[in-house]
């Protein structure tokens with residue numbers, strides 16, 4: 001009886017361990033999230049970074065349905081420019097940031113990164129040149145140190161700490177075991193703003209010429225928002241930035257705003273230019289001053 005009980009306890013422990021491994025693997029796959037439809041061309045070359053210019057040239061793209069999301073879409077982003085993409089739900093904002101990462105292949109036209117057609121590059125080399133801060137930061141059931149190191153697996157502890165400091169992650173020192181504190185599923189709970197800063201630290205550590213930001217729609221409290229904005233300022237300095245933005249406070253730091261409606265550029269210019277133009281963006285800004293989110297404001301101004 002003892003042996004059976006002992007055996008079943010070992011089995012239970014083994015099952016718990018297996019479950020943890022499976023969860024870890026599932027999380028890893030979710031974070032990597034690479035769709036299977038894109039394959040490297042037989043003669044694919046590694047991407048040769050040259051500042052991080054991004055150019056959509058007459059791109060047509062559909063998700064398999066009859067109506068293309070982008071139809072003859074062109075957009076030229078010089079290296080080092082910070083572009084905020086705004087638009088109502090379904091306009092194609094996420095599609096654009098997916099195509100820059102070549103998560104899908106375009107049907108017609110080209111996506112050029114530093115003049116190189118994304119379809120001719122190895123996916124690995126292209127993605128290593130792009131740091132993404134997603135809306136929802138996935139944390140593994142691992143230490144904070146390992147979670148940040150996910151941005152660059154060969155980074156030293158000092159590199160991780162420097163990236164965390166740049167990303168305003170001072171809160172890590174106050175966690176029960178500092179950088180060794182386990183976070184993620186069943187780990188220490190981090191606030192929304194803290195998770196975002198861990199995500200930004202990962203991206204800073206990656207040190208890529210192109211940064212993609214998918215701003216969370218849920219608002220943070222004012223203090224967290226200030227810290228996240230500071231972290232973003234550090235991440236985006238001297239890099240090409242393409243951001244799906246929802247708040248005017250974020251937009252104010254961009255060189256250029258592209259208003260996307262039904263997969264086409266409706267307005268394109270600096271904030272000042274678009275305000276003077278007194279079009280959709282200007283109307284939207286007036287609504288947002290009254291506390292209405294950019295997306296909803298855009299729906300209302302159409």
Ligand code: ATP
Nearest residue numbers: 063064069087088089090091092093094095096295
């Ligand atoms: P939101 O602000 O709601 O995220 P968005 O501007 O980012 O919207 P996209 O997510 O790019 O818009 O979607 C553009 C269009 O493509 C929408 O009509 C959407 O329903 C469709 N779409 C997006 N992803 C897929 C997919 N994986 N399969 C099929 N259709 C999709």
